[in-house]
Amino acid sequence: MGHPVRYSIMALLAAADRAEFGFVRDHVEVSDSVLSKQMSALEDAAYVKVHKGYVENRPRTWLSLTRLGRQRFGRHLAALREIAAGNGAPMAAS
């Protein structure tokens, strides 16, 4: 999560059961290639699951957080709240 784009992806997916690749790309405001690259990193960390399927014969990719990803993002947010409240330990900028 130590990257602004990865944080934005995680924040969006944390609110969703699943979201389409294009939906995430449009809201995070990155190109397909940037999103693919960051998704690979998140998938390697087992934070995100990628599901591929077809809708009306067109390929569609769905993204969702894994349980681990949800846990880690929750912890990350809790740490941010501590810092925002002024009583948290320093944390590397995301």
Added chain:
Amino acid sequence: MGAGPLTPEQARAAIAEATAARAPVRGSDRVFAVRLLAFAGATVGLAALIAIFGLLPAWMGPLEGMLAAAGLAGAVVLVLMVSTRQRAYSRGGNRLFLAIILVWVFWGEAVLQGSFRSGWMAPSLPHVVRGLHFIFTACIAVVPLLIGALMLGRRR
């Protein structure tokens, strides 16, 4: 954001971003509302079709019946097309949608049973009255869908 420890301001900005990220996902729940409205419309439409075509054959010939059925089928296709446009599913929206469908199934059954047991839809009633009562019963049965559509449509 650069490297180094986060300041409280940066942390607040990151939290705000995470909070704001919920809005587009919740906004996509409006497709659920459209689905529920379509279910409600199809239910009432089907009830009207049965009432008019089945109970009152004099009011409607085979051609009108086929046209009405085609209209309903068109509505179903429209719903399916709208459904494919849903690009994100919020966790709360998914659960609420399923809960509403579940409530609708039980509520609909209760309304139907109540209609028969109270004599509101008795076979002894004249065809026209029975047909109208059937349509009215269908309207009451879809109330959970309408409430659900309102709830899901208002999610931000």
